[in-house]
Amino acid sequence: MLKISELAGRIGLSAHTIRFYEKHGLIEASERSESGYRLYNAADVNRAEFVKTARNIGFSLEDIAQLLSIRLDRSSHSCQEVTDITRNKLHEVNRKMAELEAMQKVLSRLLDNCDGGLENATHCSILEVLDNGGLATTGRVN
Amino acid sequence: MLKISELAGRIGLSAHTIRFYEKHGLIEASERSESGYRLYNAADVNRAEFVKTARNIGFSLEDIAQLLSIRLDRSSHSCQEVTDITRNKLHEVNRKMAELEAMQKVLSRLLDNCDGGLENATHCSILEVLDNGGLATTGRVN
DNA sequence: GTTGACCTTAGAGTTGTCTCTAAGCTTATA
DNA sequence: TATAAGCTTAGAGACAACTCTAAGGTCAAC
Ligand SMILES: [Zn+2]
Ligand SMILES: [Zn+2]
Ligand SMILES: [Zn+2]
Ligand SMILES: [Zn+2]
Numbered sequence: 001m002l003k004i005s006e007l008a009g010r011i012g013l014s015a016h017t018i019r020f021y022e023k024h025g026l027i028e029a030s031e032r033s034e035s036g037y038r039l040y041n042a043a044d045v046n047r048a049e050f051v052k053t054a055r056n057i058g059f060s061l062e063d064i065a066q067l068l069s070i071r072l073d074r075s076s077h078s079c080q081e082v083t084d085i086t087r088n089k090l091h092e093v094n095r096k097m098a099e100l101e102a103m104q105k106v107l108s109r110l111l112d113n114c115d116g117g118l119e120n121a122t123h124c125s126i127l128e129v130l131d132n133g134g135l136a137t138t139g140r141v142n
Numbered sequence: 143m144l145k146i147s148e149l150a151g152r153i154g155l156s157a158h159t160i161r162f163y164e165k166h167g168l169i170e171a172s173e174r175s176e177s178g179y180r181l182y183n184a185a186d187v188n189r190a191e192f193v194k195t196a197r198n199i200g201f202s203l204e205d206i207a208q209l210l211s212i213r214l215d216r217s218s219h220s221c222q223e224v225t226d227i228t229r230n231k232l233h234e235v236n237r238k239m240a241e242l243e244a245m246q247k248v249l250s251r252l253l254d255n256c257d258g259g260l261e262n263a264t265h266c267s268i269l270e271v272l273d274n275g276g277l278a279t280t281g282r283v284n
Numbered sequence: 285g286t287t288g289a290c291c292t293t294a295g296a297g298t299t300g301t302c303t304c305t306a307a308g309c310t311t312a313t314a
Numbered sequence: 315t316a317t318a319a320g321c322t323t324a325g326a327g328a329c330a331a332c333t334c335t336a337a338g339g340t341c342a343a344c
Contacts, residue, residue, distance in 0.1 A: 005290070015291085016333060024331095035340055037291055046273065053272050057252075058245040061331070067272065074263040082268045083258030090249040093242050100239045103200040107232040110199075116225030121216045126224045130195050130209065131188065147320070157321085158303060166301095177310055179321055203301075291340065298333070303326100310321065 001031065001039040010045065011052045018048070026051050026064055047071075059089060109135055143173065143181040152187065153194045160190070168193050168206055189213075201231060251277055 004015045013021075021027040022038075027048045029038035040048070050071065054064045063085050070077040113125040121127060129135055146157045155163075163169040164180075169190045171180035182190070192213065196206045205227050212219040255267040263269060271277055 003291080014333085017331085019292095020332060033291095033340095035291075036293095037340085049275060050272050053276050056276065057248050057272075058241075067269070070263055070266075071269055071273075074266065074269065077263045078260045079256050079263050079266050079268075080258050080260055082263055082266050083253060083256050086249055086252050086256075086268060087258075090246065090253065093245050093249060097239065097242045097246065099200075100235050100242065103235050104232065104239065106199050107228055107235060110228050111225060111232065114221050114225050114228075116222050116229075118220045118222055121212055121219045121221050121224055124212075124216065124221050124224050126221075126228060127209070127213055127216065130192050130199075131213075133191060134195050134198065145321080156303085159301085161322095162302060175310095175321095177321080178323095179310080285344100287342105287344090289341085289343105292338080294336095296333100296335075299330100301329095303328075305326075306324095308322080310319100312319080313317085314315100 001041055002045065004029075004038050004040075007040045007045065007048060011048050013048075013052060021048075021051060021061070024061055024065070026061060026068065058093070059085075063089060106135060143183055144187065146171075146180045146182075149182045149187065149190060153190050155190075155194060163190075163193060163203070166203055166207070168203060168210065200235070201227075205231060248277060 002010065004018055008015045008018055018027055022029070028044060029040050030044055031039040031041065033039055047068070050068070051064055054067060055061075059067065066085055067082070070081055110126045110129060113129075144152065146160055150157045150160055160169055164171070170186060171182050172186055173181040173183065175181055189210070192210070193206055196209060197203075201209065208227055209224070212223055252268045252271060255271075
């Protein structure tokens with residue numbers, strides 16, 4: 001039976017975070033000591049590790065709550081439910097990647113066009129682009 | 143001279159958001175009507191458009207505040223200051239992209255390994271991975 | 285028997301970017 | 315002149331995922 005900071009050290013989360021996860025139903029201590037300390041048994045530790053792994057992958061706490069409820073009673077849930085959660089997450093990741101890629105392109109082009117020198121910014125091409133509503137889609141750099 | 147909702151319609155932000163930006167020093171109305179309505183002149187509109195363009199690109203409001211202070215007095219700032227802000231943003235974007243790419247890979251591999259069928263999740267490979275601390279780095283899919 | 289590390293709780297604060305509400309004044313239209 | 319649309323303010327609320335605080339109880343070591 002581990003105390004909270006032992007669990008924390010083991011899975012790499014702070015005790016604060018573990019209590020926070022408990023409040024949100026993700027982690028639980030199946031026992032308490034006489035003085036009220038949380039005590040985690042092997043199953044609790046496994047569950048906490050599941051949560052940590054899922055969080056590392058990038059699942060939201062709400063996703064994790066759903067995955068846990070499936071894990072708790074695998075036989076009354078389908079693989080499809082699991083893949084739905086996973087696929088939704090993948091789509092979300094893909095959307096964000098597309099956004100970031102667009103930003104990356106624009107930022108790179110802005111940097112290509114400004115020398116970044118110490119002279120004053122009176123004719124800075126980056127400021128000009130921002131003043132003119134963005135990169136022209138016609139006309140290209142280089 | 144535009145009123146706030148006219149400016150809002152013109153640049154594609156809500157009046158709420160414009161007031162919020164004003165509170166944070168990004169947009170300003172250089173005049174007020176007798177009754178206290180905000181009135182935006184051409185320079186105010188240009189500034190608001192600058193803000194909108196920068197936000198579209200993905201700059202944070204704090205970045206934009208810095209860019210604005212350079213824009214306000216270009217001759218006492220250097221191109222380098224502008225490229226520093228831009229480069230920092232690009233690095234941040236690159237970091238986030240790398241994180242998302244890692245997530246993308248893991249999620250894709252999880253989906254490759256589970257058929258997503260309607261049978262029950264007793265032996266679901268995704269849950270197994272989460273139970274076992276993540277994808278093994280040795281051993282590969284396919 | 286006292287220090288100091290660890291535990292408890294409820295609840296507030298953080299970050300960033302809005303988003304909305306309430307209560308009341310102004311302006312335009314019919 | 316009545317009604318509706320639009321404007322004002324201060325301030326609250328939303329979201330995710332923590333992060334920390336206060337005020338106090340517990341436990342091991344010296
Ligand atoms: Zn299956
Ligand atoms: Zn420049
Ligand atoms: Zn330059
Ligand atoms: Zn499965």
